[in-house]
Amino acid sequence: MSRRTLSSVLLATLLSSPYVLAEEVQLQHNGLTLNANLQIADDSSLEDGAVLITHGTLAHNGMDIITTLQELLMDEGYNSLAINLSLGQSDRHGMYDCTTPHVHKHSDAIPEIGQWVQWLKSKGSDKIMLMAHSRGGNQTAMFADQNKDDAIKGQVLIAPQTWNQSEAAAGYEKRYEQALQPLLKQADTLSQKGGEQWLEKTGFVYCADSKVTPDAFLSYYTPDERQDTPTLLKSSSLPTLVFYGTEDKVVPDLSEKMTQVTNDNVTTVGIEGSDHYFLDLYADEVIERTLEFFETL
Structure with missing residues (x-):
């Protein structure tokens, strides 16, 4: 039996156990309900710590x-909280x-991650590890850069976002056949x-012909080196x-950019053959190296 099949069997068994908790939890933030999936490993509690995961x-x-990631962490005895950013x-829920x-x-992700960190702390967690994928990796690195908290022991960033001003502009024009700079202006x-203003039928992130507030458009597209995760990590x-x-x-330049991060606090690992989503056996390798990292914290 493969480890993936075994993991699936273990998950089904553990979820049926009275000693394991897997449930949706919620909190209120700026008039919005935020939700997250909480998984508690067998014979554990949040006082043993948790991994906070951002998509x-x-x-x-x-x-x-x-x-x-939540399944494999639970198999290894780690509690996790996978959050939905409100957007x-x-x-x-869902895409x-x-x-x-x-x-x-x-x-917006930065204060929301902060709210979930505080929620975990209110439940007794004083050992919190951050984990995030893609853009969430950049947002998590931003959060960690702006918020020093002794309860946060480390962060695991999986294919975190990179950014380059000229490439961002060129990519936008290629995708939407429209120059970015006039839209920024x-x-x-x-x-x-001020007031209720909108950009209509505008290309935005992955969405064509979108209706977008000016502030939302500026937040995602205004040149900002902080949206380049390797740049942030140089001083982490x-x-x-x-x-x-x-x-x-998706982030093909990440490996090269990470070679420029000469920071003893940062370790970079390449997963041979994996694409942006690290599925199947690639996820097993991510968790194996992650557990080794956790043991050093």
């Missing part, structure tokens, strides 16, 4: 990479619907006017483990 762009905590919606107007900002003008004081996949087409 990627317009995604959710039920996508394969997140559920697999401006109350009690959000973001591109037909929904975009009011969310890249930076338009968004800035509308933002300064938090123990950090970064994974990249050698076949990743």
